[in-house]
Amino acid sequence: MTLIRLTGVTKSFPAASKDAAPTVAVDDVSLEIAAGEICGIIGYSGAGKSTVLRLVNALETPTSGSIEIDDREIRKLSERELRTLRGDIGMIFQQFNLFDSRTVAGNVAYPLEVARRPRAEIAARVDELLRFVGLADKARNYPEQLSGGQKQRVGIARALATSPRILLADEATSALDPDTTQEVLALLRRVNRELGITILVITHEMDVIRTLADRVIVMEGGRIIEAGEVFDVLSAPRHPATQRFVASIIEDVPVGEQLATLRGRHPGRIVTFTIRDGDVTQADVFAALSAHGVRFELIHGGINDIRGRVFGHLTLALSGDSGAVQQAIDAASAFAPLIEEDARG
Secondary structure (H helix, E strand, C coil), X not given: CEEEEEEEEEEEECCCCCCCCCEEEEEXXXXXXXXXXXXXXXXXXXXXXXXXXXXXXXXXXXXXXXEXXXXXXXXXXXXXXHHHHHHCEEEECCCCXXXXXXXXXXXXXXXXXXXXXXXXXXXXXXHHHHHHCCCHHHCXXXXXXXXXXXXXXXXXXXXXXXXXXXXEEECCCCCCCHHHHHHHHHHHHHXXXXXXXXXXXXXXXXXXXXXXXXXXXXXXXXXXXXXXXXXXXXHCCCCHHHHHHHHCCCCCCCCHHHHHHHHHHCCCEEEEEXXXXXXXXXXXXXXXXXXXXXXXXXXXXXXXXXCCEEEEEEEEEEECCHHHHHHHHHHHHCCCCEEECCCCC
């Protein structure tokens, strides 16, 4: 079931001066997000991804197009209905946005207090959420006494306070170190798996997409330039911008100066095989090479795990009798696609 649907959405902001043109932040964007999925939107600064987020939670109004949440066109909702809608959408931020004057428990309680929930209900819900995010022992602490990862856990607990159906995460791990990032991403996966909450993640980090998302949408210049299942997009990116993102986490096929450097360091014939989940394993390729008595060394690339599926490029230096090397390459390429970068014997 589609929970979030944007159809032909454009968002323009007024020109900064008389001579300037309006800024088009989002340009004719259409997308659908299913209930219960984790969808990531990635793009460089100015791509329009954060504006999409603000359109979904009705903090911005589209210049044109349609935005539906659970089959309700949000432009047609009254202010009271919009407040109810926003209560169904939780939000976590890059800089945590916690109240320094409130304790951890007080921060989590805040949206429930605004909703005028009974005190006993608030206390029970806060206790439940702090246990869920692993901070039950920090209830009386203040934000300044917490690490960055702990602050973001408080932010997640607060976003979950009103039991939303949708969680929006705006660069939620950008201020965290790599280990803490993985902890927060694991918590978000748990939120999705155990609570069934639909998550929309905005990020400029492809590793966040690889670790967390089911599906990815790539934006550039306010438009969607590529979209699909995470494994499909990462293993075969089509658009140059997507390829740059993917190259940040997956070793590509060496070319140019990089290939020349490898040639200088490694004798023999240099070849690259592509390993894709469901087609072949690394062991199949190595077994085919070994069967022909060829020595080989992995000199570039490797295998990546993408949500339980594997993909990668293996660049090998092969040495031995030239005829045996060719036979080994032929045998291995029957298992995996071959990209031959250096035909030296």
